[in-house]
Amino acid sequence: MIKKTQVFSEKSTTSIWQEEADKNNPYSAHKCRLHGYDIYELIKFGKFTDTLFLLFTGELPTPEQSNLLESLMVFLINPGPRHNATRAAMSAGVSKSNHAHILPVGLMAMGGEHLGSAEVENSINFFNSHLKLSPEEVSKSLLSTYKPVGTGDNHIVPGFGSRFNSIDNLAVKTVKYLSQLEGAGRSLKWGSLFANEISSCGMSWLSTGVAAAVFNDLGIGAREGAGLFQLMSAPGLLAHGLEQTHKPITAMPMLPDEDYVIEK
Amino acid sequence: MSLKNSMTDVSYWDNRRGKIVSSAGGWLGGLDAYSHGHSIMNELLGHVSYMQMIILNATGKLVDENLSKWFEGNFIGMSYPDSRIWCNQIGALCGSARTSVTAATVAGTLAADSRAYGGSKTSLQGIQFIQNALKEYQEGMVVEKIVSNCKKNKNNKPVITGYARPVEKKDERLEPHEKMTYKLGFSIGEHLSLAYEIGQYLEKKYGLGINIGGYTSAFLSDQGFTGDEVYQIKSMVVASGVTACFIDAKNKKPDSFLPLRCDDIDYSGHPPRDLP
Numbered sequence: 001m002i003k004k005t006q007v008f009s010e011k012s013t014t015s016i017w018q019e020e021a022d023k024n025n026p027y028s029a030h031k032c033r034l035h036g037y038d039i040y041e042l043i044k045f046g047k048f049t050d051t052l053f054l055l056f057t058g059e060l061p062t063p064e065q066s067n068l069l070e071s072l073m074v075f076l077i078n079p080g081p082r083h084n085a086t087r088a089a090m091s092a093g094v095s096k097s098n099h100a101h102i103l104p105v106g107l108m109a110m111g112g113e114h115l116g117s118a119e120v121e122n123s124i125n126f127f128n129s130h131l132k133l134s135p136e137e138v139s140k141s142l143l144s145t146y147k148p149v150g151t152g153d154n155h156i157v158p159g160f161g162s163r164f165n166s167i168d169n170l171a172v173k174t175v176k177y178l179s180q181l182e183g184a185g186r187s188l189k190w191g192s193l194f195a196n197e198i199s200s201c202g203m204s205w206l207s208t209g210v211a212a213a214v215f216n217d218l219g220i221g222a223r224e225g226a227g228l229f230q231l232m233s234a235p236g237l238l239a240h241g242l243e244q245t246h247k248p249i250t251a252m253p254m255l256p257d258e259d260y261v262i263e264k
Numbered sequence: 265m266s267l268k269n270s271m272t273d274v275s276y277w278d279n280r281r282g283k284i285v286s287s288a289g290g291w292l293g294g295l296d297a298y299s300h301g302h303s304i305m306n307e308l309l310g311h312v313s314y315m316q317m318i319i320l321n322a323t324g325k326l327v328d329e330n331l332s333k334w335f336e337g338n339f340i341g342m343s344y345p346d347s348r349i350w351c352n353q354i355g356a357l358c359g360s361a362r363t364s365v366t367a368a369t370v371a372g373t374l375a376a377d378s379r380a381y382g383g384s385k386t387s388l389q390g391i392q393f394i395q396n397a398l399k400e401y402q403e404g405m406v407v408e409k410i411v412s413n414c415k416k417n418k419n420n421k422p423v424i425t426g427y428a429r430p431v432e433k434k435d436e437r438l439e440p441h442e443k444m445t446y447k448l449g450f451s452i453g454e455h456l457s458l459a460y461e462i463g464q465y466l467e468k469k470y471g472l473g474i475n476i477g478g479y480t481s482a483f484l485s486d487q488g489f490t491g492d493e494v495y496q497i498k499s500m501v502v503a504s505g506v507t508a509c510f511i512d513a514k515n516k517k518p519d520s521f522l523p524l525r526c527d528d529i530d531y532s533g534h535p536p537r538d539l540p
Contacts, residue, residue: 015533021526029526036534045539060532098364108374151276226501255284262298263287 013156015150016055035059049073056224065218068183072214075174076207076229078236085110085233089241092251099245106237114155115208121226123159123212127187128222135190139197159209160195162202171205178214185217288321301323315339322496323489330448331487335497337444338480341437342383342501345508347521350377355506359513360521372506377499383477384498389425390481391491392457398485401458407465421470426478427463435475445483453486 018036032039034051035058042051049070053061061069079086088107097105111117126248127230130138148154155161162168172195191213195204195241208229244251266430272394284290289298297304299320305362319325327335348354351372351472356369379389397410421428445452452460459482463474484494513521 011530013530018531019526026525034535041539064494259283261285
């Protein structure tokens with residue numbers, strides 16, 4: 001039996017959202033505030049990215065921070081139909097899953113350590129534990145003991161590596177742009193120097209590293225950054241998944257027996 | 265060959281395009297299907313239990329009937345239909361929100377993929393502890409030292425998965441598991457024996473006893489399982505209880521599961537302020 005003890009709280013607590021009850025109904029909120037700001041005022045303010053930043057950091061962003069975050073959101077909005085998470089959403093869509101399941105299916109597949117939110121979390125932790133060190137020294141030390149996998153992609157550290165044996169050009173090009181923004185901070189700059197050092201081994205920024213650097217520069221924590229990475233990728237997962245719901249179940253490949261090899 | 269020189273080589277992926285090579289098994293349409301080399305239609309269906317099949321799919325091991333019965337009992341003891349428990353509460357909230365039963369069951373099960381409770385992910389830590397502990401013990405380390413090497417909490421008590429239950433100390437699942445182990449003809453192996461010794465020491469010194477996680481980790485280590493294998497087998501262990509709590513809430517009015525008044529949530533944040 002669970003007895004009333006001091007172990008568990010009597011109430012949940014939040015520093016994010018405050019509701020004032022209607023005087024005639026304790027379940028109905030007549031005023032809601034997000035980190036102190038009246039939600040109706042924020043609705044009139046009409047800036048989703050700024051409100052998102054407020055939600056996770058407790059303060060509204062500066063114009064520079066807002067611009068950096070918005071650019072990252074555009075970069076992450078669609079992982080594309082070849083990403084594992086998008087393919088998971090598309091498989092759900094084409095196979096006539098409950099429509100409400102398509103996004104969660106994609107998001108679950110977006111939670112992994114390979115190009116997913118777990119890699120973003122690990123990458124933010126990597127930045128935080130190495131930013132005080134020289135990127136040249138860190139890369140030199142890592143490369144001196146690094147043993148790449150024989151086949152497949154290499155991630156020398158979370159957020160940096162190869163993509164199909166090449167450098168991820170979109171990630172690198174995006175970082176070049178983001179680094180020039182006024183909101184860019186130490187992580188983007190440090191990461192660019194680090195990426196430059198490892199490029200001779202065919203590795204550079206990955207999308208997860210780009211996201212991690214931006215989140216870190218914006219003062220967004222590792223757990224929050226990981227979740228936001230999923231959130232910001234969600235539109236693409238959903239769009240591709242829903243697109244398939246309008247097509248017949250035969251619209252995506254099902255391999256014939258001769259292309260399915262069962263190892264004994 | 266240096267890595268740089270192989271950068272344009274995409275043969276690894278080309279060899280896998282439009283082709284699946286599986287060691288898990290597969291379906292031969294109209295003929296049969298296989299799991300880890302076993303014919304599902306001729307060897308498994310009608311011959312083995314569903315639990316044996318779960319274990320086979322999760323590990324590639326076709327265990328004997330007694331071990332699968334042990335797992336089945338363990339699954340029964342790890343899936344209480346009590347909607348206070350975190351994963352089940354998610355099931356109930358889904359019921360209150362009228363989601364599908366599958367969404368509810370999967371959401372609750374996903375939540376129980378936790379380092380704090382649930383019996384799946386916690387098996388990784390529990391098995392890692394007892395297998396390392398046995399190695400150290402066999403090398404001459406005493407139980408006191410094994411325990412003192414473990415991480416401590418703020419009250420200076422050792423934090424070891426399997427030796428303190430989150431809700432309360434007494435674990436009602438332990439005795440039925442011990443009886444089941446005996447009834448199915450299993451003896452106490454080296455891991456379980458050491459787990460009892462550690463439990464007794466912790467109880468005497470810190471008031472912490474072995475719980476079902478510690479017991480299960482030790483028993484399954486004695487049966488030759490790794491932490492990953494147990495995690496894989498038990499990935500859905502809470503599912504049934506979540507489903508039950510979903511149904512319970514679904515059969516009541518929407519929003520009637522633990523309704524909250526505005527002041528049931530304490531606010532500790534920034535005081536009201538105007539936009540700049």
